Amino acid sequence: MLKIDGLTKYYGKFLALDHLNLEIEKGEIFGFVGPNGAGKTTTMKIVCGLLNPTSGQVYINGVDALKDAQSLKRKIGYVPDFFGVYDNLKAMEYMEFYASMYGLEGKAAKETCLGLMDLVNLSDKTDSYVDGLSRGMKQRLCLARSLVHNPDLLILDEPASGLDPRARFEMKEILKNLKEMGKTIIISSHILPELAEMCSSVGIMKKGKLVLHGQVDEILEQAKNANPLKIDLIDKKEEAIMFMKENPKVKNLSIRDNSLILAFDGDDFEIYELMKAFVERQIPIRGIHREEGNLETLFIEVTAEGEK
Amino acid sequence: MKINPILKKELTIGSRSIKMPVAIFFYDALLALCSFVILLIVRAQAFDGGNLNLKSLAYVFPILMCTQAVILYIMIPIITASSVSGERERQTLDIMLTTPVKPVQIITGKLATAIIQVFLFVFSSLPMISLAFLFGGINWVNIIYMLGIFLVISIFAGSIGIYCSSVFKKTLPAIIVSMVIELFFVFGTLIAYGVSAGFYEYYVYQNNIEDQTTSLVLPWLMVANPAALVADYLYRVFNSEGIFHSTASLLFAYSSHNLSGMEKTLINGLNYWMIPNILVLLGVSMIFIKMAANRINPLRRKGKKRG
Ligand SMILES: Nc1ncnc2c1ncn2[C@@H]1O[C@H](COP(=O)(O)OP(=O)(O)O)[C@@H](O)[C@H]1O
């Protein structure tokens, strides 16, 4: 569906995208994550034909998006990271305005717009002024607007930012519906948990590079080693702490009730070795285990790398 | 023909704003004040000289036309200053650019909006202009010419204003630069003509040159001057010829010099001043529209920089 190949973008001397490679299959919801300034918006704008890359290729359904931008305009729906409102325009008029930009007028336009307003649960707001809607409603209206021409690929830049949990939930439900309709969706966010549940795959971006990319469950697997180790003690807490502080593979030691929480850079076998050592030293423990896979910690870990 | 979507949207928004009616009120009030002053002067003359000179009432028309032309010329940069930058700021420009609508359509939609807004002002003043109707000299043909000239001026000033709006993010610099460009076309070309004509006359006088071909070509330095269009036309309303033809003829009226064929052709040519003047103004407008469209076209602009 979408193939990005060696995409590079300089803003003057500043390297915003550094040979980015990415492939997204049809029907996927792809979560594009990275801290602010990672280059998500830049990538999305290039894909939408709003920005020229310095070098690299973008293909959508096999069509060169940089050479044939005009023909792809009917295939892409784009929601920018900033919601644009016109004063004195009603929600329905706002929709019809964009419909007319795609050559859709009159009765057909009205029907399409009403259908989309219904899809995003705004049927009762057709006559309201856009600037009077809540943030979540505006965001949904903007989403409906990006669908007026029934695009195959939806590109949503930070659609969940600034939304309360309820609005975010509604947004998720709508995206699920869209996925069922067979749309390919790219969503960006600088907060990973916001996305994790609704995406089939994610790419984590940092300083213009994709540092991690794959199906959500695969990434969770990879995330395991990054998760903290929990050692449940029966007794001899002081001794256990002393012992752990000596171990070079242990970092960020903290104590929670009768447990030690620590970052441990080792695989399952090394954890077994650790258990043996506790037994040999006669420090009574009830067990050692990794905490559940957590994308958030992984995200923080991956994006923080090399920043020290 | 399909109505430009941007124009339609702007008109919907504009019809809900109270700015327009208020501005139109002040515009008409100003014109009314002008007319009133003219009437006072006519009345004063009537008492001074003892004989009522109603014919001077006909000057209501040129004075109101000039006043309006000046107001339009000042107003258009203000109306258009945020037309592109406003959309850019809201990121609605980005959204528009992801639709199949072409950059040049976005610009012409904005231009059409500005022209329609301006013509609301112009039409609102028509009843006042027709004051001059009552007292002879002026008829509906003059009104049509006036509207046509205002249309040309609006397109010209509008495309400059919209171009500046596509360059500057803030409205104030956009307004100032538009006005500087506008003033250049009015006074810059006038000064260019004045200075070159002055030097040439001096040169002719010094060297005792009979042939005046060059001095008949120099007025065309003002062919992109919108004020020249108004001047030539208004002179025509009260005389059988335009101002450029008239001054050129005067140049030879008292000289013993026999006109060459070339000189005759050039003098005749000046009688058609308005046509090339209009065409050049529209041509310049087209260049500004094209430049504005290039400015908002993200792909084109970058390509140019590199190429
Ligand atoms: N028009 C621009 N000119 C210069 N630098 C820019 C411009 N747009 C973005 N940048 C820089 O490029 C980097 C990536 O920006 P962006 O793609 O917006 O990141 P993200 O969307 O991931 O937060 C940032 O460091 C930003 O400062």
Ligand SMILES: [Mg+2]
């Ligand atoms: Mg961004």
